[in-house]
Amino acid sequence: MELFLSSDLNSQFLTLLVHYTRLVSTGRVKLVVLSNQALKLNEEGIIKIPSIPSLVTEEAQILTNVFSIAQYLTNISFTEKILIGTDNQTLGQVLQVFEAQRKIQGEDLIEAFLKHLESRVFFVTNHVTLADLFLYIHTYDIVSTWNDEQKAGKYVHFFRWFKQVQALPQISEINKTLGRVDVKPASPFVDTQSIGKQKKQK
Numbered sequence: 001m002e003l004f005l006s007s008d009l010n011s012q013f014l015t016l017l018v019h020y021t022r023l024v025s026t027g028r029v030k031l032v033v034l035s036n037q038a039l040k041l042n043e044e045g046i047i048k049i050p051s052i053p054s055l056v057t058e059e060a061q062i063l064t065n066v067f068s069i070a071q072y073l074t075n076i077s078f079t080e081k082i083l084i085g086t087d088n089q090t091l092g093q094v095l096q097v098f099e100a101q102r103k104i105q106g107e108d109l110i111e112a113f114l115k116h117l118e119s120r121v122f123f124v125t126n127h128v129t130l131a132d133l134f135l136y137i138h139t140y141d142i143v144s145t146w147n148d149e150q151k152a153g154k155y156v157h158f159f160r161w162f163k164q165v166q167a168l169p170q171i172s173e174i175n176k177t178l179g180r181v182d183v184k185p186a187s188p189f190v191d192t193q194s195i196g197k198q199k200k201q202k
Contacts, residue, residue: 003069005033006052010066013137014053017070019174020133021077028076029055067098070130083130093124097131101138110139110158117161128168136165144183151186159186 003018005011015031023029034042034052041047051064055072063069074080085091100112113135117123123131143155143162151159165171166182175182 001028001058002030002032002056004049004052004054004056005031006039007033008052009138011053013134014066014069014073015178016133016137016171016174017073017130019177020170021073021079021083023073023077029073067095067130070134074130082127083133085124085129090124090129094129094131097123097135101134105138106142109135110142110155114155114158118157120161121164122161128165132161132165136162136171140180140183144181146183148186 003014005015011033018024018029018031024031034049038047039052042049042052050062053064053066053069055063055069057063057072058076063072071080071084074083084094097113101109104112113123122128123135139158139162143159146155146159162183163185166175172182174180
């Protein structure tokens with residue numbers, strides 16, 4: 001089974017997922033990362049891949065929706081109950097992140113979930129789900145540019161959640177494999193009291 005990818009964020013998420021579920025190491029999924037030239041040939045219709053990312057399944061179906069691909073991959077790796085959940089409420093919360101990302105990106109995506117992550121270790125349940133992996137990838141580039149004041153101030157709860165996901169042994173291992181550098185924690189010398197006063201003054 002082949003997973004056709006580019007360097008976009010949805011492709012990065014699916015790359016993380018197939019490593020996380022060990023579908024690459026067990027040989028179940030082959031990653032095919034298209035070069036810029038191949039992507040151009042695809043746009044011109046010389047190569048015919050309906051959408052990037054896309055998955056050619058063992059049943060010779062082509063899946064192009066990122067959530068459908070993720071759901072299929074969790075199903076064949078027997079991780080669906082953990083990563084998606086067993087009830088409609090959990091599924092709905094996981095889907096909420098995917099839907100939000102279709103409408104908003106970047107800082108706005110982070111802002112949308114600040115309040116939600118104030119009192120949670122993970123996005124939906126007490127363990128990692130697709131929502132966490134998806135949001136982690138889609139916010140990594142922004143979080144990696146934050147200074148200590150942002151990490152310890154306005155975004156303290158979001159950054160705590162981000163660090164929690166990043167610290168998972170498999171995620172840390174995958175980041176090393178993919179050449180992604182772990183985002184450093186805020187300096188312990190940041191004056192969090194003055195940050196709190198600044199927030200109250202605003």
